[in-house]
Amino acid sequence: MSVRTISGLAREGGVGVETIRFYQRRGLLPTPERWSPQGGGGVRRYGDEDVRRLKFIRSAQTAGFTLEQIRELLSLDAGQDRARARELAAERLAALDRTIADLQDARTALRRLAGVCASQDSGPCPIIAAFQGDVPSSQA
Template sequence: MKIGELAQRAGVGIDTVRYYERRGLLPLPMRQLSGYRRFEAKDIARLQFVRRAKTLGFTLEEIRELLALSSRRGGDMAGVKATTTQKLADLESKIVELTRIRNGLRMLLNSCPGHGAVECCPILNALGGDENMSGSQSSDKPSDTSGNAARECCSAARTCQDTAPAPALSGLDPICGMQVDPQTTPYRTAQAGVDHFFCSAGCLQTFVATAAR
């Protein structure tokens, strides 16, 4: 069969077939007397193997290794299992990382009131702050971000809240311990069904980064 029929039957584009040939995933076909390349049924099976492996997350390099292992008739399947085991471990690690990122984004969305001055936006303040939103910290920074540092961020952020009334009897900011009025502060988030309120974007940012670890 010609390359067009091969591509159609395998469910890929002609350019994809040529690309796989260049990457060594598909052997170079024999040429007919007319000059056209001639593909066989085994080439369809090979392309389908590549497609299925890609949907499972294997890279082209890993697929090439699997194809090489599959061509060794009588060989041991230990290599195939080892490659698949490593791929599963990589995917599980990515799932953990993506889940943590999703939770961090969810907390940021919950913290944003969706109205007010943009300089008070907790999402922008968290992204532009010193805290690493991935949950990791550099070795030259202390792990304790409470105390004076947290109180300084509170003082700097009060310019965004100077029109708000004095806080009534309310809860406490879990980072710096200052009283917060839940009805007026724009800095809030929910975790495990519990609402938390903060006096500034800096305290909210510290809380979100800590909870994401």
């Protein structure tokens, strides 16, 4: 097992030191005791399990899970809690589907506005007017 300081952990996890501290305050990463060969103060040492956990947190965030959902996923027993993990994944997939649908609607509306803008040489720009709420619903 290799050990590293908080800066080494941050570097391996692709985050800043303050992100590590934030995760510790939120209870997602443990805060190790300070270690010194002479006893007393010293530096905190992080192991391979901390790197694995940090990478898990970052991957789960990339998938769109909230920190609270990530905390729950981390607390699940890998062998016994598959049903809850599937439930959390299904909730996240449903949220992604809603976001994708909203983005597709936005793309369609913007494409339509861009077409109207290209076909008109005078008058207010329909794109800017739409963001100001001034476009008739037939154009938006």
